[in-house]
Amino acid sequence: MNLFTFSRAASVADALRDAGAGAAFVAGGTTLIDLMKLDVETPDAVIDINRLPLAEVGAVPGGGLRIGALARNSDVAHHAAVVRDYPVLAEALLSGASPQLRNMATTAGNLLQRTRCVYFRDTASACNKRAPGSGCAAIGGFNRNLAILGTSEHCIASNPSDQNVALTALEATVQITGARGERSVPIGEFYLLPGDTPDCETVLEPGELITSVTLPPAAPGARSTYLKLRDRASYEFALASAAVIATVTGGTLERVRIAMGGIGAKPWRIRDAELALEGKAVTPDRLAEAARIILADAKPQPGNAFKVELAKRCLVHALTLVTAEA
Amino acid sequence: MKTLLSAAAAPAVDAPPARPGAPPGIEIACTVNGKRVALTVDPRATLLDTLRETLELTGTKKGCDHGQCGACTVHVNGRRVNSCLSFAVMHDGDAITTIEGLGTPDHLHPVQAAFVAQDGYQCGYCTPGQIMSAAALLNEPCGPANADVAELMSGNICRCGAYQNIVAAVQSVRQPG
Numbered sequence: 001m002n003l004f005t006f007s008r009a010a011s012v013a014d015a016l017r018d019a020g021a022g023a024a025f026v027a028g029g030t031t032l033i034d035l036m037k038l039d040v041e042t043p044d045a046v047i048d049i050n051r052l053p054l055a056e057v058g059a060v061p062g063g064g065l066r067i068g069a070l071a072r073n074s075d076v077a078h079h080a081a082v083v084r085d086y087p088v089l090a091e092a093l094l095s096g097a098s099p100q101l102r103n104m105a106t107t108a109g110n111l112l113q114r115t116r117c118v119y120f121r122d123t124a125s126a127c128n129k130r131a132p133g134s135g136c137a138a139i140g141g142f143n144r145n146l147a148i149l150g151t152s153e154h155c156i157a158s159n160p161s162d163q164n165v166a167l168t169a170l171e172a173t174v175q176i177t178g179a180r181g182e183r184s185v186p187i188g189e190f191y192l193l194p195g196d197t198p199d200c201e202t203v204l205e206p207g208e209l210i211t212s213v214t215l216p217p218a219a220p221g222a223r224s225t226y227l228k229l230r231d232r233a234s235y236e237f238a239l240a241s242a243a244v245i246a247t248v249t250g251g252t253l254e255r256v257r258i259a260m261g262g263i264g265a266k267p268w269r270i271r272d273a274e275l276a277l278e279g280k281a282v283t284p285d286r287l288a289e290a291a292r293i294i295l296a297d298a299k300p301q302p303g304n305a306f307k308v309e310l311a312k313r314c315l316v317h318a319l320t321l322v323t324a325e326a
Numbered sequence: 327m328k329t330l331l332s333a334a335a336a337p338a339v340d341a342p343p344a345r346p347g348a349p350p351g352i353e354i355a356c357t358v359n360g361k362r363v364a365l366t367v368d369p370r371a372t373l374l375d376t377l378r379e380t381l382e383l384t385g386t387k388k389g390c391d392h393g394q395c396g397a398c399t400v401h402v403n404g405r406r407v408n409s410c411l412s413f414a415v416m417h418d419g420d421a422i423t424t425i426e427g428l429g430t431p432d433h434l435h436p437v438q439a440a441f442v443a444q445d446g447y448q449c450g451y452c453t454p455g456q457i458m459s460a461a462a463l464l465n466e467p468c469g470p471a472n473a474d475v476a477e478l479m480s481g482n483i484c485r486c487g488a489y490q491n492i493v494a495a496v497q498s499v500r501q502p503g
Contacts, residue, residue: 006352006369006415026416033372033411034392046369048416074405078467098481099466100459101393103405104412234480 019207028104063217069108088224092166108210115157150265155198165261169243178208191266238262359427376414385425396482406462425454444495448486
C-alpha cells in the first residue's frame with residue numbers, strides 16, 4: 001500500500017479544505033481500503049469523514065426523505081420510514097454484501113462503489129478505467145459479471161451496486177457540496193457512461209463531497225419489488241436485477257418506474273420502457289415489450305450473452321410480481 | 327477545527343519498534359475488550375493487523391483480507407464489522423470487542439457454548455469470526471427460520487462446510503430448548 005497522509009475532518013468545511021486531486025474521503029472503507037490493498041486506489045491523502053454530522057435519516061419538509069451520506073446501509077435498510085415508504089430500497093440494500101459490510105458501508109460510499117471487473121482489480125492487467133490508454137482485458141476475457149448496456153470499445157465494466165438501482169427507480173437526487181458551493185444532481189444524471197474516458201464515472205469533481213441523498217415523496221398506493229438474480233443465493237453481486245415501483249388501478253398500470261442492475265455501465269433506466277406500460281392494461285405481451293425496449297441496445301460479449309435473456313426474464317418476473325392483484 | 331494527527335510523542339504500548347522508512351505513527355486511544363489501550367499506529371495498518379500484530383490478540387483471524395470471508399469479524403461499538411477493511415487510525419475512541427473479550431474458557435459466551443454443544447466447526451479457523459458474527463446477530467432484526475439465520479451468517483465463509491451445525495448453534499441460543 002502506498003504512503004498517504006491521514007487526517008480527520010471535524011466539519012464539512014474541514015473536509016473540503018483538505019480535499020482535492022489525489023485525496024480520498026474514507027467513511028466505511030469497504031471499497032476504498034479493499035482497493036488500496038490492491039494498489040488500485042493510491043490516494044496521497046486520506047481524509048476520515050466519519051465524524052461529520054451526515055448520518056441522519058429524516059423527513060424532508062414538504063415530503064420525501066433525506067438520507068445522510070454517512071448513514072450506514074444497515075441503518076437505512078431498517079429505518080422505519082424506509083421500510084414503510086421505500087421498501088424497494090430496503091430490499092435492495094439487504095440483498096447486497098453481508099451484514100458486516102452493511103454495518104460499515106455508507107449511502108454515499110455505495111453510490112461511488114467501484115466495479116467488480118477482475119481486470120480493474122488487478123494491476124497486472126490492461127484496464128482503461130484504472131490506467132487510461134492501457135486497453136481493456138475484459139473485452140474477450142472473463143466478463144460474466146460485466147455490462148451489456150452502456151459499454152464502449154474501451155470499457156465494459158458494470159456498476160455493481162444494488163442500492164443505486166433502487167435509488168434510480170426512486171428518482172433520488174444526490175446533494176453535493178464543494179469549493180464552488182452546493183448543488184443537486186438527479187441520480188439519472190449522476191453517472192457517466194464510459195465512452196472514451198472510463199476513468200470518469202460520475203459528475204463529482206475532485207474535492208467535492210456528497211452530503212445526502214433525497215427521495216421524493218413515495219407514490220401513493222404504489223407497490224414495489226427488488227428482484228436480484230445471481231450465481232449464489234446470498235452475498236453475491238447481481239448478474240441481473242430489477243427495481244420496479246408500480247401503481248396499478250383496476251388492471252391498468254397507472255405509473256411505473258423501472259431500473260435494472262448488473263447489466264449496465266451505470267444503473268439502467270429507460271423511460272421509453274415505462275411509457276410503453278403506463279396507462280395500459282397489464283398483459284404478458286406488454287411486459288415482454290418493456291423488457292425488449294430496455295435490452296434493445298444490448299452489446300453482449302461471448303461471456304455474458306446469457307444476460308440479455310436473463311435480464312428480460314428478470315424484469316418480466318419483477319413486473320408480474322408487482323402488478324399481480326393482491 | 328481540523329485535527330491533524332501527527333507523528334507524536336508518546337511511545338506505543340507494547341508496540342514493536344518502527345521499521346526504517348516507516349511513516350510517522352499516529353496516536354490513538356480506544357477500548358479493546360474493556361481495557362483502555364493507547365498506541366501509535368502506522369496509518370496503513372488495518373484494525374485486523376493492529377489487533378493481531380500489535381496487541382497480540384490473535385484470536386481474530388485473517389482469511390481473505392478483502393472483506394469476503396468474515397474471519398476477521400469483530401464488534402466496533404457493539405456492531406459486527408470486517409476488521410480487515412478498516413484502518414486502525416479510524417477507531418480512536420471506539421470500543422472494540424474481539425473473541426478474547428467475548429468469553430473465557432471458564433465462562434463461555436452462550437454462543438461459544440452453543441458452538442461446542444452443536445459441533446459448529448471442523449478446523450476452527452473461521453470460528454472466531456463466526457462466533458462474533460452470531461453474537462451480534464442476536465441483537466439484529468432476524469426472522470425465526472433457519473434460512474433467516476443462514477442469510478445473516480452469509481458473510482462468514484466456512485471452508486470445512488460446518489454451516490448446518492453453525493445454524494443449529496445460533497438457533498439453540500435464540501430458541502433455547
